Amino acid sequence: MKSLVLLLFVVGAGAKVFERCAWARLLKESGMDGYRGVSLANWVCLTKHESNFNTSSVNHNRDRSTDYGIFQINSRWWCDDAQTPTANGCNIPCSALLTDNVAIAINCAKRVVRDPSGIAAWVAWRVHCKNKDVSSYISGCKL
Ligand SMILES: *[C@@H]1O[C@H](CO)[C@@H](O)[C@H](O)[C@H]1NC(C)=O
Numbered sequence: 824m825k826s827l828v829l830l831l832f833v834v835g836a837g838a839k840v841f842e843r844c845a846w847a848r849l850l851k852e853s854g855m856d857g858y859r860g861v862s863l864a865n866w867v868c869l870t871k872h873e874s875n876f877n878t879s880s881v882n883h884n885r886d887r888s889t890d891y892g893i894f895q896i897n898s899r900w901w902c903d904d905a906q907t908p909t910a911n912g913c914n915i916p917c918s919a920l921l922t923d924n925v926a927i928a929i930n931c932a933k934r935v936v937r938d939p940s941g942i943a944a945w946v947a948w949r950v951h952c953k954n955k956d957v958s959s960y961i962s963g964c965k966l
Contacts, residue, residue, distance in 0.1 A: 838879035839923035841893070843867065844964035846876050851966055853929045859936045865952055866932075867960035870894060872947035878928070879921050892920035894932045895947070901931055 841849070847867050850856070856863040873895040874880035882890045888899040888907045898907040902917035913931035920928045935944055942948050 837922060838877070839925075840878070841876040843871070843876065843960070844966075846870065846893075847961050847964045848966060849925065850929070853926070855929065855933075858933060859941060861936060861942050862957070863966070864957040864960045865942065865948070868952035868955075868957040869942070869945050869948040871960060872951040873945060878923055878925060881921070889917065891917045892928045893925060894920070894928055894935075895945070896920055896928065896931055896935065901935060 847863060850866050851863055855861070855866050858866075870876055870893050873890075874893045876893060878893045880890075880892060880895060882895060884890065884897070886899070888897050889904055890897050891902060891904070896902060896913070896917075898904045898909055898917050900910050901913045902915050902920060903909050903911045904917035913934050915927060915931060920931065936942055938944060943953070
C-alpha cells in the first residue's frame with residue numbers, strides 16, 4: 824500500500840498525457856493559436872506526432888542529442904541535460920520539459936518557432952502536418 828501511494832505520487836508529480844481537446848484549449852489559452860503564423864490545428868498535429876500529447880516522452884537521436892517532452896525539444900539547441908553540449912536557447916534544464924507544468928514547454932516552443940526555420944524545425948510537423956488538411960486535429964473541440 825505504501826509503495827502504491829508512492830507510485831501514484833511520483834506519477835502525479837511528473838507525467839501527464841493530455842486529451843486532444845484539453846490540450847488544444849490550453850494551447851489556445853497560452854497564445855499559441857496563430858503564434859508566428861502557426862494555427863492551433865498545426866500545433867496539435869505537431870504534438871500529436873511528436874509525443875502523442877505525452878509530457879514524459881523522451882527520445883534519443885542518432886547525433887546523441889535527446890528530444891524532451893510534449894514538443895520533443897532538442898537538447899543540443901534548446902535545453903541542458905548535462906549530457907549534450909548545448910546552446911540552451913530556452914535557458915532551462917531539459918527535465919523542466921517533462922513535468923505536468925507545460926507552461927515551460929510552451930514558452931520554449933515559442934522560442935523555437937521564432938527562429939528562422941520556424942515550425943519546420945520539427946520533423947514530425949514536416950512529415951505529418953505540412954501541406955495537409957489538419958482541421959481534424961481540433962474538430963469537435965469547444966475552443
Ligand atoms: C508516456 O511516456 C512515458 C515515457 O516514454 C511512458 O512510460 C508512458 O507509458 C507514456 N504514457 C502513455 C499513456 O502512453
